[in-house]
Amino acid sequence: MYKSFEFTKKIKSFLIAMLVIGALLAAAGIAMNLDHTHRIWANVLLNGFFFTAIAMSAAFFVIVHVLGESGWHTAVQRIPEAMSLYVPVGGVFMLLVLVGMHDIYHWSHTEHLDEVLQGKAPYLNPLFFSIRTVAYIVIWSLLVLWFRKTSLKTDSTDDIQLFNKQRTIAGIFIVIFAVTSSTSAWDWIMSIDAHWFSTLFGWYMFVSTFVAAVAVIIVLLVVLRRMGYMEHVNEEHLHDLGKYLFGFSIFWAYLWVSQYLLIWYSNIPEETVYYVKRIQNFETVFYANVIINFLAPFLILMARGTKRKLNWLIAAAVIVFIGHWIDMYLAIMPGTTGHAEFGILEIGMTVFVLAVFLFVFFSRFAKAPVVPENHPYFKESFDYDNIR
Helix, strand or coil, X not given: CCCCCCCCHHHHHHHHHHHHHHHHHHHHHHHHCCCCHHHHHHHHHHHHHHHHHHHHHHHHHHHHHHHCCCCXXXXXXXXXXXXXXXXXXXXXXXXXXXXCHHHXXXXXXXXXXXXXXXXXXXXXXXXXXXXXXXXXXXXXXXXXXXXHHHHHHCCCCCCHHHHHHHHHHHHHHHHHHHHHHHHHHHHHCHHHHCCCCCCCHHHHHHHHHHHHHHXXXXXXXXXXXXXXXXXXXXXXXXXXXXXXXXXXXHHHHHHHHHHHHHHHHHCCHHHHHHHHHHHHHCHHXXXXXXXXXXXXXXXXXXXXXXXXXXXXXXXXXXXXXXXXXXXXXXXXXXXXXXXXXXXXXXXXXXXXXXXXXXXXHHHXXXXXXXXXXXXXXXXXXXXXXXXX
């Protein structure tokens, strides 16, 4: 038997303190920016989307391994599974975005649409946008709760039919997610710069948040190990997580370069305006984004040994998490605030939403065994070896 996680008073007190500090800083930031409400709502979108997308990417992490009949991931499965349960809560922040829609999206000002936006109006209009937002949150929430409910049933029985049901849910999930991960990125992020579009933007956003989700899985795993849990996780599991972090950081860089070079080479004004705005007004953030999200994990995790050592792995994971928050900041702020701003509003809002995310995670993680012992491939997770 594996020790169940206890959501202790000490952990709760720490997270409540984070919530209070974040709320106070955010409130102060909001009070200071009442004349610049676009910045306030941009931060709601930034953190609402970032953490909700991380939760959905955590669900994807589990789903893709279930479909692939993976064995190794069962040792850590309950971590991304609990992370995914943040989706209904994160959905509340995304619904708040509808309140501040006019401060974020130029196309929502229907009385001042130019010819390009008039052509996009059948899709980009406040009513249809609101319907899609609600649909994303409801469908995603139902999917993650459905999978979680089935997963918990396996703790009391080894009936193979439940595992087959999980695969069925995973198949449904991945088809829906394949479509909605892109369309939601178009709606919530790309439409901020409504005159510009990229055919690989959905992929870019997915990979960015998936890498961040892997980083959070690693950080939570290390934290839980230092609390005395998840001691069954060995170097082989760490190595696989490290390879995910390394490999998808490279993939993110590939997509970043692919998008940038095509636009730079074609030199079409309607396309280059996206990067001109970011290089001119967000120059430091623009170049830091590439260095932090590509160069740092590349250099840290390129050696095999660093993927198997907790200290190196968690250092890379923290850097990548911060880096992809910056990546999301760079995707949202140039089209809303117009220039780089970072103060107590950004810090407070991020700390507050992060605290909510962690509170949901730890409370849900405590409601199930730390491992799915009845999973048919659970024992297999300890009987494999990465190629040396």
